[in-house]
Amino acid sequence: MKKLMNKPEDFSRETIEGIILAHPECLKMVDNNFRCVVRADERKPGKVAIATGGGSGHLPTFLGYVGYGLADGVTVGNVFASPSAEAMYEVDKAIDNGAGVLHLYGRYGGDLMNFGMAADLASMDDIRVEEVLVTDDVASAPKGEEDKRRGVAGLFYAYKTAGAAAEKMYSLDEVKRIAQKTVDNTRTMGVALSSCTVPEAGKPTFTISDDEMEIGMGIHGEPGIERTKLKTNDEVVEIMLNKIIEDLPFEEGAEVSVLVNGLGATPLEELYIAYRKVYEILDGKGIKIYRNYIGEFATSMEMAGMSLTLLKLDDELKEMLDFKAYSPFFKQDQK
Amino acid sequence: MKKLMNKPEDFSRETIEGIILAHPECLKMVDNNFRCVVRADERKPGKVAIATGGGSGHLPTFLGYVGYGLADGVTVGNVFASPSAEAMYEVDKAIDNGAGVLHLYGRYGGDLMNFGMAADLASMDDIRVEEVLVTDDVASAPKGEEDKRRGVAGLFYAYKTAGAAAEKMYSLDEVKRIAQKTVDNTRTMGVALSSCTVPEAGKPTFTISDDEMEIGMGIHGEPGIERTKLKTNDEVVEIMLNKIIEDLPFEEGAEVSVLVNGLGATPLEELYIAYRKVYEILDGKGIKIYRNYIGEFATSMEMAGMSLTLLKLDDELKEMLDFKAYSPFFKQDQK
Numbered sequence: 001m002k003k004l005m006n007k008p009e010d011f012s013r014e015t016i017e018g019i020i021l022a023h024p025e026c027l028k029m030v031d032n033n034f035r036c037v038v039r040a041d042e043r044k045p046g047k048v049a050i051a052t053g054g055g056s057g058h059l060p061t062f063l064g065y066v067g068y069g070l071a072d073g074v075t076v077g078n079v080f081a082s083p084s085a086e087a088m089y090e091v092d093k094a095i096d097n098g099a100g101v102l103h104l105y106g107r108y109g110g111d112l113m114n115f116g117m118a119a120d121l122a123s124m125d126d127i128r129v130e131e132v133l134v135t136d137d138v139a140s141a142p143k144g145e146e147d148k149r150r151g152v153a154g155l156f157y158a159y160k161t162a163g164a165a166a167e168k169m170y171s172l173d174e175v176k177r178i179a180q181k182t183v184d185n186t187r188t189m190g191v192a193l194s195s196c197t198v199p200e201a202g203k204p205t206f207t208i209s210d211d212e213m214e215i216g217m218g219i220h221g222e223p224g225i226e227r228t229k230l231k232t233n234d235e236v237v238e239i240m241l242n243k244i245i246e247d248l249p250f251e252e253g254a255e256v257s258v259l260v261n262g263l264g265a266t267p268l269e270e271l272y273i274a275y276r277k278v279y280e281i282l283d284g285k286g287i288k289i290y291r292n293y294i295g296e297f298a299t300s301m302e303m304a305g306m307s308l309t310l311l312k313l314d315d316e317l318k319e320m321l322d323f324k325a326y327s328p329f330f331k332q333d334q335k
Numbered sequence: 336m337k338k339l340m341n342k343p344e345d346f347s348r349e350t351i352e353g354i355i356l357a358h359p360e361c362l363k364m365v366d367n368n369f370r371c372v373v374r375a376d377e378r379k380p381g382k383v384a385i386a387t388g389g390g391s392g393h394l395p396t397f398l399g400y401v402g403y404g405l406a407d408g409v410t411v412g413n414v415f416a417s418p419s420a421e422a423m424y425e426v427d428k429a430i431d432n433g434a435g436v437l438h439l440y441g442r443y444g445g446d447l448m449n450f451g452m453a454a455d456l457a458s459m460d461d462i463r464v465e466e467v468l469v470t471d472d473v474a475s476a477p478k479g480e481e482d483k484r485r486g487v488a489g490l491f492y493a494y495k496t497a498g499a500a501a502e503k504m505y506s507l508d509e510v511k512r513i514a515q516k517t518v519d520n521t522r523t524m525g526v527a528l529s530s531c532t533v534p535e536a537g538k539p540t541f542t543i544s545d546d547e548m549e550i551g552m553g554i555h556g557e558p559g560i561e562r563t564k565l566k567t568n569d570e571v572v573e574i575m576l577n578k579i580i581e582d583l584p585f586e587e588g589a590e591v592s593v594l595v596n597g598l599g600a601t602p603l604e605e606l607y608i609a610y611r612k613v614y615e616i617l618d619g620k621g622i623k624i625y626r627n628y629i630g631e632f633a634t635s636m637e638m639a640g641m642s643l644t645l646l647k648l649d650d651e652l653k654e655m656l657d658f659k660a661y662s663p664f665f666k667q668d669q670k
Contacts, residue, residue, distance in 0.1 A: 002529065002545065004571060004601060006608065012604075014611055015608055016607075017611045018609070018629075019607050021614045022607065022610050057602070233341050234341050267394065268395070269350040270338060272353030273340060275357050276356060292357050294357055296603075301604075329603075
């Protein structure tokens with residue numbers, strides 16, 4: 001796969017420069033440092049702040065979810081590489097409104113270590129920091145070890161619900177509780193058809209034959225649970241959705257939100273073909289779709305493939321999901 | 336490139352079924368025919384209706400621009416194939432509010448013929464039909480023969496401005512005038528890095544070496560103006576933008592809207608790297624960016640590449656561009 005880029009080492013900086021030039025009314029850097037990006041709109045004193053971050057290459061994750069009803073700041077790493085603890089600490093200081101900061105991010109080794117160090121630094125400044133790890137990827141660890149799983153497209157739901165709670169001026173403990181409840185009720189499975197290319201590597205992260213796909217592959221190319229001959233869209237959806245459904249489990253009578261996410265190179269047409277089958281299967285099991293999201297929400301550069309995510313809803317999570325949200329990358333009116 | 340699909344011949348139907356299941360509050364079929372999709376919200380008697388259509392495989396073009404402040408109905412062909420005149424005529428009948436219909440679409444042979452026949456059929460029902468062809472692709476015919484050019488991502492601007500005028504209850508003549516003025520002031524250039532695969536063909540539409548790109552290629556793989564070694568993002572932007580600027584021409588003091596469009600497989604990161612250079616070049620020439628759009632607006636399945644579009648604005652076009660628009664695929668608040 002060929003890339004439209006300049007020097008590989010400038011990839012993340014130039015991306016952020018483009019974003020800030022395009023959306024100055026929404027986003028700004030902290031101290032001219034492209035690694036630290038925060039909301040540019042008016043601050044609300046006493047509002048809990050939400051910080052996120054991680055490697056680049058997943059737009060709209062993570063930076064795309066900095067906005068009203070979502071997160072307040074993001075730390076930007078190089079492609080697929082964790083940003084530094086110092087940069088995370090700078091974001092914490094920049095976004096704290098006196099009510100504390102929730103670190104909300106996907107469970108990856110480098111990010112875990114660096115967000116931990118940033119929390120220590122912030123606490124020395126008397127900024128209270130709590131943490132919720134998103135761990136929605138069913139393929140990354142077996143049932144019973146949910147807390148060892150990676151975070152993938154389900155991150156979106158955690159931003160959406162926790163962001164709404166923060167905007168409603170809930171306390172840090174309450175925002176954390178809602179984020180954790182969201183994670184506990186979110187399950188994702190992905191499938192990859194082709195590799196992506198990290199700019200600094202200059203070649204595909206992994207190889208996969210023209211007639212193969214890998215079910216359960218992670219968004220950085222982490223091994224999945226099965227490499228198999230190419231199946232139909234319907235077959236892929238059935239395999240992935242059944243694994244998701246039995247994992248939580250999602251049962252008859254449940255109300256869910258469905259997220260059909262493109263990993264980068266998969267046409268929107270194919271995501272809707274998948275949604276058609278998701279709808280049919282859930283309908284057959286008596287599981288009701290309350291709200292759907294279909295498009296690119298967490299990508300892996302130009303990887304071909306998709307992921308399916310279900311979030312099991314109760315009245316509180318519905319209220320948070322229905323809350324208005326606004327960023328340059330995601331817009332939703334209040335229901 | 337591998338596809339997530341079922342039977343190739345079901346690709347367009349299954350796509351539309353998924354879309355209607357996902358967005359029943361916004362879109363519906365006419366007489367259960369997936370080839371004819373119209374707005375599902377309340378009709379405004381006396382409002383000019385806008386019909387569009389063309390082959391599938393370009394989402395969000397065309398169907399994604401059926402909504403408030405945009406078009407009213409779309410006719411859906413197979414991938415890269417024109418829909419029939421009969422289906423277009425069914426859409427005309429379904430959306431006419433008594434004020435006439437504007438056929439607004441990209442200039443391609445099959446669509447020209449079929450929309451023409453549909454207009455004849457509609458006129459026999461006393462539905463007044465006018466037509467505006469979008470012809471923004473600078474690479475597809477030389478200066479002086481602008482009316483022979485193809486329509487590409489600039490379609491978006493024609494929907495946006497004509498759709499706003501229709502929503503403001505302008506007459507058919509006025510909606511047509513605004514659509515034509517938009518087309519007259521819109522210029523696009525694209526670059527392709529890889530081919531797409533049409534489902535029914537099952538193999539890439541064209542071949543291109545791993546170290547090559549084609550500047551000016553059309554969104555169905557039509558030949559461009561130059562096949563060249565892979566250049567940097569900055570170089571590609573400079574070549575394409577200069578051709579656009581000199582074509583209209585866009586001159587110092589002009590106000591423009593910029594659209595940086597991904598063709599399918601190009602990461603959003605790379606589109607923002609391009610926007611950074613667009614901004615620098617326009618700023619250097621004293622051309623002011625009034626509003627930007629960055630993302631996937633007109634795709635070519637999973638083609639890697641992008642297009643740049645400029646629209647030269649006056650006060651009237653700014654007013655139309657700032658008007659609220661809403662579809663499942665495109666949301667913009669009133670400025």
